[in-house]
Amino acid sequence: MLLSREDTAAGAAVRSLPRFDPYIMETYLDDLREMKRQVYDLFKYNPELLTGPELSKEEHRAMVRTQLRALLKEGINPLTFFDRDYKKYFYLAECLSMVDLSLMVKSGVQYSLWGGSVLNLGTEQHRRAYYDDIGAFRLPGCFAMTELKHGSNVAALQTEAVLDVSTDEWVINTPDEGAIKWWIGNAAEDGKAATVFARLKVPSQDSQAGLVDHGVHAFVVPLRDEAGRCLPGVEIHDCGYKVGLNGVDNGAIRFSHVRVPRMNLLDRFATVDKSGRYSSPLTSESRRFAATLGELTGGRVGLTCGSVGVLKGAVTIAIRYSAGRQQFGPPDSAEVSVLDYQSTQLKLMPLLATAYCLHFAKDHLVNLYVDMKRTKDALLVEEVHSLSAGLKAYTTAFTQDALSICREACGGHGYAAINRLGQLRSDHDIFQTFEGDNTVLLQQVTGTLLKGYRARFKGAPLSSTFSYLKQYVASELVWTPYE
Structure with missing residues (x-):
C-alpha cells in the first residue's frame, strides 16, 4: 500500500509526539x-x-x-x-x-x-x-422521603405514623394531596417495600391532650405482595416519562391508613414501647433529626462519584474525537487535528484538568466518609456533611456544563444518540436536584462556614480578632526549604 505525502507527514507528526505510558x-x-x-x-x-x-x-x-x-x-x-x-x-x-x-x-x-x-x-x-x-434484589425497595409539597424541607413532611396502642401497630396515612410521596425510585413497578419517612405520633399520657408529635422518623412499610399487586391501602402511580433516567421506575405513593407492626419503626435513634412511651438516647428533636439525616450523607457521596465518572467519560469521548478528527490546515499539507487548534484546547483542556482535580477531591471525600463511619467522630460527621453537600453541588453543576461543551466540541457527530453525550446530559441533569437541590446544599455549606467563623471570633472582640489573624498569618507564611 502506497502512502501519500500527506499521510506520511501526518504519521511523522504523530510519531514525533512525546511518548506517554498511560499505565503509570x-x-x-x-x-x-x-x-x-x-x-x-x-x-x-x-x-x-x-x-x-x-x-x-x-x-x-x-x-x-x-x-x-x-x-x-x-x-x-x-x-x-x-x-x-x-x-x-x-x-x-x-x-x-x-x-x-x-x-x-x-x-x-x-x-x-x-x-x-x-x-x-x-x-x-x-x-x-x-x-x-x-x-439479592428479592426485595426491591424504595426510599419514600420526598413529598409533592416537600422536598428539601424534610422536617416539614406531612405523612403520619400514628401508634394504635390497642393493636400495637402504626397507622401510616397520607393526610392530603400535598403529602403524597413523589418521585420515589423503584416505586412504579418493582418496589415491594419502602422506608417511609413520616411524623411519629403517639397518644399523650394526658387523655385530653390528643397526640404527641415527635417529628419525622423512618418506618418499613410493605407495598406489594409477591404477585406485584399493591397491598390494601397502598396506591401507586407511575410518574411516566422523564427528561432522563427513564430506566428508573419513579412513582407516586399514597397511604390510606396502612397498618404495620410497631417493630417496623427503624429505631436506632428512638424507640416506642407497647404503651406508647417514647424514648431516645438523643435528648432533643433537632439532634434526633440531624442524626437521622446524617446517616444518609452517603447518597451525596455516591452522586459525587457518579458525576465524576460521567465527567471522565465525556471528556475522554470529546478529546479522543478531537484528536482523530482533522480539519483544514496549511496549503499543500495534511489537515490538522481539531485538538491542535487553540480554540478546541481552550474548550477541552480546562475540563480535563478539572476532571483530575475532582478525582482527587472525590477520593478525599470518600476517605473522610470511611473514617467518619469508623470513628463516629462528631466533628468529622459535621465536616463530611458540609463537604459532601458542597462537593456534590459543585461537581454536578460543573459536569452538567462540561457535557454541553463536550457535545459541541464533537460537532455534528456529537449529536448522534449512539455517541451518548446527549443522553448523558439528559440523564445527569437531575443530579443537580436530587439528594439535595444544589442551591440549598450551598446554603448549608454557607451556614457551616459562618458557624465556624463565629466560633473563631468567640470571646472579647480584640483578643479574638488578634487570635484569628495570628492563625491566618501562620497558615499563610509556611516556609518550605529549597531542595
Missing part, C-alpha cells in the same frame, strides 16, 4: 482497577446488556433490571460493599455511571437508600429480617 498514570490514580475491569468486561462481552438509544421507558426499565441481576450473578453485590467496604461501593457507582446512569441510580436506590436506611437507621432485628433479600 492509571496505577497512580486507581487502586481498584480489577473491579473496573470486571464490571466493564461483563458488558463488553455481553453486548445484549448494553442500553440502546431507541428503547422505550418500559424496555429501558426491563433492561436495567436485567443489568442489575447480571451484576449480582457476576458476584458484584453492592449491598455487601455498602455494608463492609464503602470505598468499593462508591467506586462501583463511578464505574456504573458510564454503563448506564439509570443502572447507577437504580442500584443507589436499592442499596444505598433503601438498604442503607434499613442498615443505618434500624437495629439488628431489621438487619436479620431484610438484609439477604435486599442484597
